[in-house]
Amino acid sequence: MNIDWANFTPWTSTAGGLLIGVASAMFILLNGRVLGISSIVGEGIRSKKGDRLWRVTFIAGLLMAPLLFSFVSPLPPVEVQADWKILLVGGLAVGVGTRYGAGCTSGHGVCGLSRLSVRSLIATLCFMSAGFVTVFLVRHVFN
Numbered sequence: 001m002n003i004d005w006a007n008f009t010p011w012t013s014t015a016g017g018l019l020i021g022v023a024s025a026m027f028i029l030l031n032g033r034v035l036g037i038s039s040i041v042g043e044g045i046r047s048k049k050g051d052r053l054w055r056v057t058f059i060a061g062l063l064m065a066p067l068l069f070s071f072v073s074p075l076p077p078v079e080v081q082a083d084w085k086i087l088l089v090g091g092l093a094v095g096v097g098t099r100y101g102a103g104c105t106s107g108h109g110v111c112g113l114s115r116l117s118v119r120s121l122i123a124t125l126c127f128m129s130a131g132f133v134t135v136f137l138v139r140h141v142f143n
Contacts, residue, residue: 012073024110036107037062038098101127 027035031054044055066075080087098104101123103112108127112120 038104
């Protein structure tokens with residue numbers, strides 16, 4: 001195994017992880033809700049009027065984060081190496097998976113595991129395993 005030292009970013013990665021952890025802890029402590037992106041977006045579509053504002057604000061913050069980061073450091077170039085059809089199918093698969101799994105990586109992997117949820121542990125093991133198998137197949141079997 002080789003480490004790509006030119007793109008190795010332990011400090012920014014650690015800072016990002018800490019920010020996600022602090023945001024998740026604050027969200028559950030202050031709002032009593034799990035910080036799961038798929039639930040925030042999915043339930044936002046069908047939510048009551050009074051419940052919509054914080055969801056829209058949260059999503060706007062997610063979309064504005066790269067802009068704010070660009071004031072501190074240059075953004076890395078975006079390089080998409082997949083066909084739009086593959087991206088569409090992958091996006092739909094993720095969406096369906098989050099509905100069947102009752103949550104996404106942030107809901108289960110960050111918030112659920114920190115609350116010692118067995119359901120989240122099983123879900124995290126499933127989606128991480130699926131990711132490992134997919135990368136192996138794409139890079140070593142179908143390449």
